[in-house]
Amino acid sequence: MNFKTKYNQWVELVNTELDHLVRESELPQGSIFKAMRYSLMAGGKRLRPVLALAVNEMFGGDEKWVLPFGCAVEMIHTYSLIHDDLPAMDNDDYRRGMLTNHKVYGEALAILAGDALLNYAFEVMSEHILKENKRMVSGVRAMNLIARSSGVFGMIGGQVVDLESEGKVISLETLRHMHKCKTGALIKAPILAAAVINQVSEEEYQCLEIYAEKIGLAFQVKDDILDVEGDSEILGKPVGSDENNSKSTFVSIYGLKESKKMLEELIQEAITEIERFGERSGFLKELALYIMDRSN
Ligand code: GRG
Numbered sequence: 544m545n546f547k548t549k550y551n552q553w554v555e556l557v558n559t560e561l562d563h564l565v566r567e568s569e570l571p572q573g574s575i576f577k578a579m580r581y582s583l584m585a586g587g588k589r590l591r592p593v594l595a596l597a598v599n600e601m602f603g604g605d606e607k608w609v610l611p612f613g614c615a616v617e618m619i620h621t622y623s624l625i626h627d628d629l630p631a632m633d634n635d636d637y638r639r640g641m642l643t644n645h646k647v648y649g650e651a652l653a654i655l656a657g658d659a660l661l662n663y664a665f666e667v668m669s670e671h672i673l674k675e676n677k678r679m680v681s682g683v684r685a686m687n688l689i690a691r692s693s694g695v696f697g698m699i700g701g702q703v704v705d706l707e708s709e710g711k712v713i714s715l716e717t718l719r720h721m722h723k724c725k726t727g728a729l730i731k732a733p734i735l736a737a738a739v740i741n742q743v744s745e746e747e748y749q750c751l752e753i754y755a756e757k758i759g760l761a762f763q764v765k766d767d768i769l770d771v772e773g774d775s776e777i778l779g780k781p782v783g784s785d786e787n788n789s790k791s792t793f794v795s796i797y798g799l800k801e802s803k804k805m806l807e808e809l810i811q812e813a814i815t816e817i818e819r820f821g822e823r824s825g826f827l828k829e830l831a832l833y834i835m836d837r838s839n
Pocket of ligand 1: 586587588589590620622623624626627639698699702725726763766839
């Protein structure tokens, strides 16, 4: 099966599971479920759950067991996008080709929808783990990894550095640290969570960690490039927001040409690392190339 077909199959699987996990409700608080579903089911590449599923398959793992962890990361990712778009943060009107959550439901419910998705991610994972005694320890380890990656040592930490860097020229070291936390941590989390669930060896874990860090950084470099030369129709959000918000990006510091070179190098390094797994690495190799060539 070719890469795109396989990717799309996994996207379908994830969408079906998310649709099943977050239902509309007749309860008096029904509006929160609507607001959660609005952003969660608005499309998106589903890159993070696909990464969990791909690593899991590489080790011959049980798809049904890893899927809720992947979906939980997607819920956390969606909460971060809802909050990032709020007037107090980036104040964006469009996301995933649709009006942002606060534009439709108002600021208060959008904040709560983000909070609810974050909380629900941990409800989903913990309920799933509680179902099977035998896999409880590796399940809790995977959940802990996801918690840490989305918190103050990961995504939230990176967002704080981003917020406090606006309008300032920051060093390459700070820029890398910011992106390692803000974007990279939540790309690395599903990869390593699937590794932990499959009880991979120390050597295999390290290899996946390097691959994850390379594609995580490459993902951000590409994001910065797309913000300059992407198509807003395809991206589903306006371009040029980094410049408008006076953000330091790889492009603003290095220029387009150098950023593209950096992107190619990171992807090549990621491929070299994952090739250690031999034939089993086919999908993850192609996925690295997809990150480089993506248009949204
Ligand atoms: C508010 C705690 C908090 C964190 C926000 C993720 C984030 C941190 C901000 C989003 C800003 C941004 C555009 C970051 C660049 C990388 C990124 C996460 C892009 C969006 O991810 P995609 O391209 O989105 O995977 P889809 O919609 O495809 O899921």
